[in-house]
Amino acid sequence: MSHTAHIRSHRKPRNRSASTIAMRAGVAGGVLSLAAAGASASAYADEPVTQTLELPTLTADMATQVAQSADATQQAAANYQLQAERDTAAANAAKQAKADLADAKQKAEARKKAAEDARKAAAARASRSAERTTLSTTASTGTSTSTSTSTATGSAAAVISFVKAQIGKSYVLGATGPSAYDCSGLVQAAFKQVGISLPRVSQSQSTAGTQVSLSNLQPGDILYWGSAGSAYHVAVYVGDGMFVGAQNPSTGIVEKPLSYDPPTGAVRVL
Known part of the structure; x- marks a missing residue:
């Protein structure tokens, strides 16, 4: 037996306050909570994460702008169509005018030729008439x-x-x-x-x-x-x-x- 076995310690027992105990308990609790959180995160680490995106709400202003853009596009298409129709009409008018001019020239040439033929025919008739008169006179006189x-x-x-x-x-x-x-x-x-x-x-x-x-x-x-x-x-x-x-x-x-x-x-x- 130690020579100090029966000697009472002269050290005073520690007086732990309630606040110290509470603090230690809180620290211990926090450590446990972190450990639990880590375990939970590890358990769900293999599950897919779904992300949800919120689309912007179509406001009244945006709807008006879209409608205006659609109207502008439709108007532009109508303008293009109208221009195309005008171009086609102009081309057809030019073609018809060319045909009318050619027809007018042809008719003018035909009228000119007819007038010339009529003039020649009249001259020929006058010449034949004169010759017949000469022949008749010659026959009647016996010469x-x-x-x-x-x-x-x-x-x-x-x-x-x-x-x-x-x-x-x-x-x-x-x-x-x-x-x-x-x-x-x-x-x-x-x-x-x-x-x-x-x-x-x-x-x-x-x-x-x-x-x-x-x-x-x-x-x-x-x-x-x-x-x-x-x-x-x-x-x-x-x-x-x-x-x-x-x-x-x-x-x-x-x-x-x-x-x-x-x-x-x-x-x-x-």
Whole structure:
């Protein structure tokens, strides 16, 4: 046994105040709380965290701005459409104006040509009228400005001899002889005697040779009625102001003076 075992301690017992005990208890409690919080956080560390965002509230001002923006966009689209329609209308108007101008020019040219044709036709009628007057006067006085039959020689004499030999035969439309002829059939057959091949119809025969004036006819010239290229009747001039032709079914092939039926023109193939 220690030599101090039975000796009482002379140290005074500590006098712990209530506040000190309370403070220690509080500290201990706080440590426990932190520990518990840590454990809790550890337990939920693997769970996903959901974050909620609040969208801004659409206020009256914002709604007005959106509406105004939509109106502006719609108005701009309407403007673009209107401009496009105007551009299309302008292009169509320009195209139509160009077509109208071309049509007007064409009509003006047609009127000009018609006026020129009318002037030429009037001049031709006046010329034919003057020539017919001359022919009528010559026939009535018995004077001829042309070569007479008696002086015709060669091919002209052969043609005249042939057509005079046909006088009294019948006129039959489309006939080419030998017992009947129509007007162009007789002329074609007459010139065939001298080796000249003429077209079959009067329209073509009226342009078969050189055009000559009715005041300068020679025996053997081809007379035609109507215009050159569209004549409706032909005959052969035989001199002394006379012609032989297949006139019509009533008269047949006859010899007549130019005044009987003044021709329009004449061509020379000999």
